[in-house]
Amino acid sequence: METVFIDGSTGEGGGQILxxxxxxxxxxxxxxxxxxxxxxxxxxxxxxxxxSCVEAACQICSGRSQGAARGSTVLDFYPGSVQSGNFDFDIxxxxxxxxxxxxxxxxxxxxxxxxxxSVTGGTxxxxxxxxxFLCETFLPAIGTGGFWSSCKLIKHGFYPAGGGKIxxxxxxxxxxxxxxxxLCEASRQFQIKSRIYxxxxxxxxxxxQERLLEQSGLDIQDIEHVEVTDSDGPGNCAMIRICDNKRTxxxxxxxxxxxxxxxxxxEVVSLAEDFLASGAAIDHFLADQLLIYMTFSxxxxxxxxxxxxxxxxxxxxxxxxxxxxxxxxxxGQIYRISCxxx
Numbered sequence: 007m008e009t010v011f012i013d014g015s016t017g018e019g020g021g022q023i024l025x026x027x028x029x030x031x032x033x034x035x036x037x038x039x040x041x042x043x044x045x046x047x048x049x050x051x052x053x054x055x056x057x058s059c060v061e062a063a064c065q066i067c068s069g070r071s072q073g074a075a076r077g078s079t080v081l082d083f084y085p086g087s088v089q090s091g092n093f094d095f096d097i098x099x100x101x102x103x104x105x106x107x108x109x110x111x112x113x114x115x116x117x118x119x120x121x122x123x124s125v126t127g128g129t130x131x132x133x134x135x136x137x138x139f140l141c142e143t144f145l146p147a148i149g150t151g152g153f154w155s156s157c158k159l160i161k162h163g164f165y166p167a168g169g170g171k172i173x174x175x176x177x178x179x180x181x182x183x184x185x186x187x188x189l190c191e192a193s194r195q196f197q198i199k200s201r202i203y204x205x206x207x208x209x210x211x212x213x214x215q216e217r218l219l220e221q222s223g224l225d226i227q228d229i230e231h232v233e234v235t236d237s238d239g240p241g242n243c244a245m246i247r248i249c250d251n252k253r254t255x256x257x258x259x260x261x262x263x264x265x266x267x268x269x270x271x272x273e274v275v276s277l278a279e280d281f282l283a284s285g286a287a288i289d290h291f292l293a294d295q296l297l298i299y300m301t302f303s304x305x306x307x308x309x310x311x312x313x314x315x316x317x318x319x320x321x322x323x324x325x326x327x328x329x330x331x332x333x334x335x336x337x338g339q340i341y342r343i344s345c346x347x348x
Contacts, residue, residue, distance in 0.1 A: 010326050012040040014079070017319030019046025021056055022294070024081070025109045026320055028063040029298060030327040031085050032113035038083040051077040055101030058127070059109040062095050066110050066121075090117035090178070097127030100168030102134030107157075107174055112298050114176040115153050123174040124160075130203060130243055131165035132260045135291065137172060138201070138245060142254040143292055148299045151306060152185025162234045164205055164241025165260075179302065187296055187306035189287045190342065193250040198226050198278070205234035205241040211267060215244050218271040224278060244270050246278040255281065255289050284311035284339040293343065294320045300345035301330050307344035309337075317343070 012027050021044055031038040044050050052060070052075065060074045060081065068086035095106055103125035114121045130136045135144065137159050145155055154177045163170020179185075200219050204212045212231045219226055224246070234241065242261030247254050259274035261267065281289050288296070290312035297320050300306040310317075313334065321332045325348075333344040 007034070007036045009037040009039050012038065012323065012326060013042055014040050015042040015045035016322060018315040020044055021105070022316055023319060023323055024056055025059055025105060026298065026323045028059060028083060028109050029112045030324065031083055032063055032067045032069070032088055032110075033116060034327050035085055035087070036327060037085070038081070040081050040083075041079065043079045043081060045079070051079045052081070053101070054097060054099045055105065055127075058095055058097040058101060058106055062093070062106050062110050065093055065095075066091075066113055088113045088117050090114065090119040090121040092122045094124045095126070097125070097168070100128035100131055100163060100165040102131055103127045103129055103163070103170065103172050104135045104137065104140045107140065107172075108295065111155065111174075111176060115179045117176075117178050119178060121176045123176065124171065125174070126169070126171045127163060128165050128168045129159060129161075129163045129170035129172060130241060130260075131163075132262070136243065136245075136256075136258050139256045139258065139291070142247065143256045144295060146253050147187070147189060147288065147292060147296060150185065150189065151187040151299050151303065152179050152183035153299060154179075162203075162205060162237045162241070164237055164239060167237065167239025167241075169238035183303075186303050187300050187308065189296075189308040192285050192287045192309070193248070193252070196248050196250040197228075198224055199228040199230070199247045199249060200226050201230045201232060201245040201247060203232045203234055203241065203243050203245075205237035205239070207240050207242055211242060211261070214267045215271055218267060219244070219275075222271065222275045224275060242270070244274050246274050248278065248282070255292075257281070257289070281311050286311035286340050290314045290317070293317050297321060297324055297332070297343075297345070301328050303345075304330055304347045305345055307342060309340045309342050311339060311341070313341045
């Protein structure tokens with residue numbers, strides 16, 4: 007099979023291009039050559055987070071790579087056959103554990119037996135899905151397509167200290183699975199809940215954020231405060247969880263030094279309000295992550311509230327590897343995305 011050439015400056019030009027390319031290289035067995043890695047970022051090239059994804063991809067398929075070094079903007083990846091097993095990855099920084107999972111999960115779903123994966127790094131950090139999103143939003147969504155996985159938070163890890171850990175169990179998807187991701191209908195009956203995490207911070211921060219949530223105008227029916235005691239460093243995030251009997255949509259905003267609680271709460275409330283006002287079934291953070299799982303069945307659809315650059319870029323990368331196409335239909339504030347045979 008011919009090598010797949012990927013330009014890492016395509017579209018949003020970030021690390022998602024690398025992770026999607028590695029996952030699809032493992033799935034298809036096609037060699038990968040990628041240039042201009044993370045070209046659109048302030049510090050282009052591979053960082054620790056991305057090197058961990060490369061190493062994880064190599065381990066699950068006995069693959070090898072060239073160019074896997076800090077700051078490298080060019081990488082060659084040569085996959086072998088995907089094998090199940092017990093895998094343990096340590097990012098060595100506060101890099102996101104969920105993004106490493108994002109790299110290896112699609113391929114491990116094709117293995118002949120179940121696998122367990124442990125990843126050490128950041129479990130709750132900005133610019134990446136937090137553990138709660140992975141557990142409550144992402145896994146149930148791909149579960150509708152016949153992909154079964156479970157995860158467990160072993161230790162919290164906030165940016166910049168890291169040191170958190172999750173474990174993951176992946177069962178192989180049945181070869182004859184009829185599961186098709188179909189998430190086009192918005193929830194009609196739901197509850198809005200909130201969760202505030204604080205670690206090694208004064209009590210008044212959570213108290214202030216709770217009052218701001220109560221004053222937000224959202225009909226929040228439950229506010230949970232989790233005082234984290236196992237974190238290596240300080241951390242804070244506020245979540246709004248839109249829950250019905252089928253799925254939960256998690257929105258998150260992170261606190262940091264110099265960022266007022268008012269800004270944190272305003273950010274997460276705006277995300278939830280925009281989603282609810284659109285009438286979409288799934289949020290735009292989940293939307294780009296579902297694409298690769300829809301290709302297993304060459305079918306499926308969902309309705310989301312934003313046509314993000316991540317989504318459009320992921321579509322283009324997937325089409326480099328697989329003979330599939332994606333339909334996009336705009337309907338008011340909703341975008342309906344469907345997977346089709348090319």
